[in-house]
Amino acid sequence: MHIAIRSLTKSFGRSLALDDVTLNIEPGRIVAVLGGNGAGKTTLLRCLAGVAAPDRGEVLYDGEPFRRDRVDLRQRLFLVPDFPFVYSEMQVLRHVGMVLRLYGADEPGVEERVVELLRDFDMLPLAEAAFGTLSRGQRYKGALSALLAADPEIWMFDEPFASGMDPRGLNAFRRHVSDATARGRTVIFTTQILELAERFADEVCILHHGCVHACGSLAELRTRSDTNTEGVLNEIFEQLHESQP
Amino acid sequence: MTGTTFKIDRALRRAVRATIAESPQLTLDYQREKRARRLSIWEIFYYSLAVGIGGPLVFVMIPLVLIACVEDGRGADGVLAAAAVVSTAASLACAQLLVMRLRSGKAISVLSHLPARDSQIAGQIRLEPAAWSIVVLYFSVFAYGYLAWKNQFGPGGWSLVAGLAVGQWLTSLATGAILGVFLPRFPFGMTILVAAVVGVIYAQAGAPHIADVLFAQYFVLPAGWMNAVLGLAFLKNIQGAWCGAAVGTACIAGLFVAMRHLALSYTIREVHFPPDTEATATLAPPFHEARPGTGIRGFFRSSREAMAAVDEAQLTPEQAERQILTGAFLEPTVWSRFQWQERIVDRLLTDRERAILELLAANRPRWSESWWTLAFGGAILTLISGVLVAPVGKLTLVYFAAVCGSFLLFGGGRWRGFRTQDCAGALIPYFAVLPIGFDEISRLLLKVGLVRAACVFVLVLLFAVCGFRGQIVDPLVAVIVCAAFASLLVILQGWIIIFYLSLGMRFPDVRLRTLAWHAAPIVLIVVSTFIGFPMLVAGFALPAGAGVSFAAAGLLVLALCSWGGWQLLRTMYLRGLVDLVRNKRSSWEEFLQRYDMAEQRRCRTEKLRRKYGWFWWLRRPYEMSRAAGHADDEPA
Numbered sequence A: 001m002h003i004a005i006r007s008l009t010k011s012f013g014r015s016l017a018l019d020d021v022t023l024n025i026e027p028g029r030i031v032a033v034l035g036g037n038g039a040g041k042t043t044l045l046r047c048l049a050g051v052a053a054p055d056r057g058e059v060l061y062d063g064e065p066f067r068r069d070r071v072d073l074r075q076r077l078f079l080v081p082d083f084p085f086v087y088s089e090m091q092v093l094r095h096v097g098m099v100l101r102l103y104g105a106d107e108p109g110v111e112e113r114v115v116e117l118l119r120d121f122d123m124l125p126l127a128e129a130a131f132g133t134l135s136r137g138q139r140y141k142g143a144l145s146a147l148l149a150a151d152p153e154i155w156m157f158d159e160p161f162a163s164g165m166d167p168r169g170l171n172a173f174r175r176h177v178s179d180a181t182a183r184g185r186t187v188i189f190t191t192q193i194l195e196l197a198e199r200f201a202d203e204v205c206i207l208h209h210g211c212v213h214a215c216g217s218l219a220e221l222r223t224r225s226d227t228n229t230e231g232v233l234n235e236i237f238e239q240l241h242e243s244q245p
Numbered sequence B: 001m002t003g004t005t006f007k008i009d010r011a012l013r014r015a016v017r018a019t020i021a022e023s024p025q026l027t028l029d030y031q032r033e034k035r036a037r038r039l040s041i042w043e044i045f046y047y048s049l050a051v052g053i054g055g056p057l058v059f060v061m062i063p064l065v066l067i068a069c070v071e072d073g074r075g076a077d078g079v080l081a082a083a084a085v086v087s088t089a090a091s092l093a094c095a096q097l098l099v100m101r102l103r104s105g106k107a108i109s110v111l112s113h114l115p116a117r118d119s120q121i122a123g124q125i126r127l128e129p130a131a132w133s134i135v136v137l138y139f140s141v142f143a144y145g146y147l148a149w150k151n152q153f154g155p156g157g158w159s160l161v162a163g164l165a166v167g168q169w170l171t172s173l174a175t176g177a178i179l180g181v182f183l184p185r186f187p188f189g190m191t192i193l194v195a196a197v198v199g200v201i202y203a204q205a206g207a208p209h210i211a212d213v214l215f216a217q218y219f220v221l222p223a224g225w226m227n228a229v230l231g232l233a234f235l236k237n238i239q240g241a242w243c244g245a246a247v248g249t250a251c252i253a254g255l256f257v258a259m260r261h262l263a264l265s266y267t268i269r270e271v272h273f274p275p276d277t278e279a280t281a282t283l284a285p286p287f288h289e290a291r292p293g294t295g296i297r298g299f300f301r302s303s304r305e306a307m308a309a310v311d312e313a314q315l316t317p318e319q320a321e322r323q324i325l326t327g328a329f330l331e332p333t334v335w336s337r338f339q340w341q342e343r344i345v346d347r348l349l350t351d352r353e354r355a356i357l358e359l360l361a362a363n364r365p366r367w368s369e370s371w372w373t374l375a376f377g378g379a380i381l382t383l384i385s386g387v388l389v390a391p392v393g394k395l396t397l398v399y400f401a402a403v404c405g406s407f408l409l410f411g412g413g414r415w416r417g418f419r420t421q422d423c424a425g426a427l428i429p430y431f432a433v434l435p436i437g438f439d440e441i442s443r444l445l446l447k448v449g450l451v452r453a454a455c456v457f458v459l460v461l462l463f464a465v466c467g468f469r470g471q472i473v474d475p476l477v478a479v480i481v482c483a484a485f486a487s488l489l490v491i492l493q494g495w496i497i498i499f500y501l502s503l504g505m506r507f508p509d510v511r512l513r514t515l516a517w518h519a520a521p522i523v524l525i526v527v528s529t530f531i532g533f534p535m536l537v538a539g540f541a542l543p544a545g546a547g548v549s550f551a552a553a554g555l556l557v558l559a560l561c562s563w564g565g566w567q568l569l570r571t572m573y574l575r576g577l578v579d580l581v582r583n584k585r586s587s588w589e590e591f592l593q594r595y596d597m598a599e600q601r602r603c604r605t606e607k608l609r610r611k612y613g614w615f616w617w618l619r620r621p622y623e624m625s626r627a628a629g630h631a632d633d634e635p636a
Helices: A041-049 A092-102 A110-120 A136-150 A167-182 A194-200 A218-225 A232-242 B002-022 B024-037 B041-103 B106-111 B118-125 B127-132 B134-150 B155-182 B188-202 B210-220 B222-234 B239-265 B295-311 B317-325 B340-348 B351-360 B367-387 B395-411 B438-468 B475-491 B493-502 B512-541 B544-574 B587-612 B616-627
Strands: A003-012 A015-025 A030-035 A056-061 A077-080 A154-158 A186-190 A203-208 A211-217 B268-272 B280-283 B420-423 B426-429
Touching: A003 A041, A015 A041, A015 A056, A015 A203, A015 A211, A030 A041, A030 A167, A030 A194, A041 A077, A041 A154, A041 A186, A077 A136, A092 A110, A092 A136, A092 B351, A110 A136, A110 A167, A110 B317, A136 A167, A167 A186, A194 A232, A203 A232, A211 A218, A211 A232, A218 A232, B002 B024, B041 B106, B041 B118, B041 B127, B041 B134, B041 B155, B041 B188, B041 B210, B041 B222, B041 B280, B106 B118, B106 B268, B118 B127, B118 B239, B127 B134, B127 B155, B134 B155, B134 B222, B155 B222, B155 B239, B210 B222, B222 B239, B340 B367, B340 B438, B351 B438, B367 B438, B438 B475, B438 B493, B438 B544, B475 B493, B475 B512, B475 B544, B493 B544, B512 B544
Parallel strands: A030 A186, A030 A203, A077 A154, A154 A186
Antiparallel strands: A003 A015, A003 A056, A203 A211, B268 B280, B420 B426
């Protein structure tokens, strides 16, 4: 699904979180959203998911304007916050079932996919455990399994690499994301780990004080900043810091 | 400790400001952030209005009117008895708060990580209940001041009244502290509830032996000891009543003993951080409640650790795989035959609505359970009214049952999906991140509300007819009252939907451009509060003919306001004028969270009961020690 963000502006009181953000994201891409604390990364994801309503501008999915009441469009995307939304008393499997039904993805054959996901994330033995008894990383993996099983067209993650998942879980996550983009899914994630973004993402979008400072593939960014080595993102951030008035 | 904190805070502020002042860039950033936090002119106007008009109205006029009414009906003894009851209830509530805060809360989680002694932590924690106890001083000043004004006291009398008000406050504080420190397992909540029920019964005209009851407060309640000085010694010239002041002073001395005992005995052994609940401490006796023979609240709370052992039961991968492949997890919840209300609702829902219900109610609606609670409570009330206070009018009791019913109706089902969760520095409701529409939520809540209103109607009707049988009021009146009550519940569904949805919403800032959006709900609230509800109340109070017309008109006004409010929120939601992101929890949500914690304790107890049967609590010491890692304590 093609994503077009047009002049998106969002403020909280007198503080401007997003300032005239315009972006185009092609399907099948992995996009890393980078920026300092308070740059507007999470707000951008929230606007894309319909959680926050923009003051100005719009989001178009496949050319269709996105509004919060477009449940059909919302069923084609998901957002995993840094602390996933799960009930502590609910069992992992029950949560997976509920999410699949809400996404209308409870078609026959989904059971095998759920088994595969839970196995990949080492969650099979904990399938009947309540979320409240799990560690932070296990909770994240349980919630992630549910949404990955639903398999919508746009996947959005807020700081997935700081979610408490173990190395095996992170590897499984990377593998599923790669497979998903091969199937035409779009993956957008925020992170503060520049090396990881450089290695994992197809495109990078750097936000600074709510504005898009730089956006494009790594090759494009390297060309723009005349750097052919790795660490281009680090260099951009250093320049950004130094260029502050 | 507070003084030290304040000093450190002030020193830090000075240091930070000095650093900021050195750098122009930091100064600019600091000023920008400061501007972002500043209140808008409309907010200043709104708060000034609320404080200037609402404050005096609520905190001065209403207590004065109530005291005047009590004095008119029951005399000075009645006013003092009311003050004593309020003080006693406040003492119990403060004691309960003290015990709760000593066991769990944010203060424990923060302070236990700091290099502070347990006695210092206790000293910090006790400040909150002490601050709340100021309520007693407030009520005492009103009650005593009213009597002083009514009896035209001179300067000496006014000085005595001021001293007595302070004495009353300190006595109340001391009572709460003594109970909290020396009897931490005292059933405070239950006592307040019993006092409320008894109060309702005795507040009615014609209650038997009311004069004796009012007189007894001077001896029975600690808060009555100070009252005795004013009510008996000063107003009735009974010199022996000055002893009340001596007893009260002795009680106040007990406050210092209690505080010293608290400082010496309060020991935190471990702090747990259970998910979704506040941090809880394992304490040394007498504050640690997980010991045999601790009362019903202890059973509920202490089962937390024991449940961890029950929940941690793991499947083998093969078992889990077999289980998943059956596809049972994709099926909607099957309600048991005891959950009859859930089953009725289930029949009215589509498959998608069932999934939404599962999300919004966290799969634990507990409507039938609430209904049974109401049935049980109502039966006891009817029994009390029939056996103990036969001549007392029944209408108040029916209203009381109806009010309880409404509370259960609104609170009995845990709509957890509307609550917020902390997420990247903001609070977002659970339902926000999943694809659910406003209309879908409204439709579901309406269906549930209608079924529950019908069920409550049947119950209240039953009580009303039983209560009115053979009494001076026509049973038909009872039926009409109940029907009006049920209609009100249906009508208020719009407000209920607004209430739940707005728990996690952030509304637009007040600007001239968006002023219309803000004016509309204010108009609706004002119309419904000042026109609809008074008309409805007048309908109940007036004779049959005019009463029905007034009640019907009131219901119509409320229905229009309810629908208008819902429509307004819907428009704001769909047009993107509201965010599903908040910076701070609403006070309503904070209140509901307390209810949530109690509910969670109940769930854990129920799980234990399911595992071990009705005598699960016999195994509790073993479960506790197992959870603490002492498996060899298993009973034979």
